[in-house]
Amino acid sequence: MISKNMQEALNAQINAELWSAYLYLSMSMDADDKGLKGSAHWFAHQFKEEQEHARKLAGYLQSQNAKVVLAPIATVQTEWPSVTAMFEDTLAHEQKVTAMIHELCKLAAAEQDFATANMLQWFVNEQVEEEDAAREIVDAFRMVEGEKVGVYMLDQKLGAR
Template identity: 45%
Template sequence: MVNRLKPLLTHYENSCNQAAIYFFLVFLNKTKNKITMLKETVLKALNKQINAEMHSAYLYLSMSAYFEDQGLSGFANWMKVQYQEELSHSLKIFDFVNERNGRVILEPIASVPTEFNGVIDVYEKTLEHEQKVTEMINQLMDVAVKASDHATQSFLKWFVDEQVEEEANVNELLDNLKLINGQGNGVFMLNRELQGRKFVDTTKAE
């Protein structure tokens, strides 16, 4: 008797599992549909910023390679941490777009310079680049405001604050380099100090 019931019980169990999976998928789809979709203008701007953050990472890794070639491992380490930070920024936006039921479209990353004229030149270009990124973040915020997308505005406040810190850090380093004319023992002392910089993923702290 038990043996004859086994196929029926197995069929019943499989049917229950299939029904549970079906209702779960229906629930998931309804929940997803309740999420406010990103407007096309905002989505396009966010995708553009993902590309910009990846480009920043590529630039800083190029600068790190330059410093390694110059025997300045501390400066190379500082730039490698910058590279890691920019990657985390791009992933933060990537995840946000997906959470908002948007589609991430990855475009080709533009080429970056590989040769520089000393440490001061590198950090002048770094500051110039960070100022450009700040401008892009501000423009992205403007797009979100125009679209009345309050969720994206709230999300972007983190990047606005981050850029203030980014520019301040680069400015401080550049000022120190200019004080020592970007050469001599001062550079080697600063190089030793920068070896201690560690990557901390601040995007996960929120």
């Protein structure tokens, strides 16, 4: 059994993961509108991953006999000035999510909730990967900024994800 406090915090994180999914779906649509099929594919993949994160948390709550409450998902931005801006926003967003996960870890530690702390370790590791992947793509797009062939080739590469 987990505390009411922890239940609420994990439900809030489910909403944050679904909002992330929504954000990446929106980026996928905008990338497609910009003719960047590879980036659209990358974000569509990310959309699915974020839904999996939400499911993972929901599954954990249910295994602890706690109620999953699905709250409304806030609206997301629908257009970005460039694909570089999309990935910069991705990195900034993932850094924010990392901070949220770390807050959950602190709560688990404060409550001596060992099961939740253990479950959260997966998310701690996942966030390291998420930030690293986004940072690498931001760097790459910045390197080819203004060069159409470079952007095209990088976009193609992202399509292979």
